[in-house]
Amino acid sequence: MRPVDKGIQPYDKISDYNEAKPYLRERLGDYCSYCEFPIVHIPEVEHKESKSKGGEWLEWKNLLLSCKYCNTRKGTVIKAGDHDKWLWPDEHNTFLAFRYDNGMPSVNEEFLQSLQDGSLDKAKNVFRALKLGTIPKVPYDDCRYMKRMEVFNMAQDDLEVWKRHQNDDNEDWLNQMLKKAKLAGFFSVWMTVFQGETLVQQKLIEVFTGTDKKSFNQNGEPVLRNGNFL
Secondary structure, three states: OOOEOOOOOOOOOOOOHHHHHHHHHHHHOOEOOOOOOEOOOOOEEEEOOOHHHOOOOOOHHHEEEEOHHHHHHHOOOOOOOOHHHOOOOOOOOHHHOEEEEOOEEEEOHHHHHHHOOOHHHHHHHHHHHHOOOOOOOOHHHOHHHHHHHHHHHHHHHHHHHHHHHOOOOOHHHHHHHHHHHHHHOOHHHHHHHOOOOHHHHHHHHHHOOOEOHHHEOOOOOEOOEOOEOO
8 A cells, every 4th residue: 555645734724525636636646545546537535534423524634535446445434533443544654564466465464463553453454444355256346456457467567578678778668667657556566566676666656646755765665664653
């Protein structure tokens, strides 16, 4: 799950939470804050603490962008006061909380258990509620899986090309690949496939709008902040 940096609240006052949508899109790019699905057509403003269960309707700190799938599944699971039961991509380095082996997400249990701070249970809550590991019986019942696997295969193909030509003068090819990755979405899939390829990982962090740069070191590797998960 891509860690993001929303920045400070960009408005003094709004009267409807959908007025925050253009600011969220500008700050975070058109990606679901949870599953990383590209959502150019119908991004939804998502309330971390459910607006129908007492969550703040208009406060920037309570808003993220979401795809229809994740927003529907999350529903009203997190009511006002339940914020600390989840990990949040705008508050934690969520890239460290999940793995993307062969394109499939899973909770990074061994790492989170080592922190001994309750992060493991919070990550499991997110994973279960959003059904991030769902493999639908009918592909179009949940397009997140189908699209993510398409991107995984695309990234695998590009990795093979990169390995063959990385010592060549291939700046144009790299830029084209990065444009493709930005359109395709699923930042964490690209980062996982290109693990160890420092230049590519650095560039991916740059081109995906809103990625939290403090969550990665200068080599593009995910890091803990100040010795903790925050």
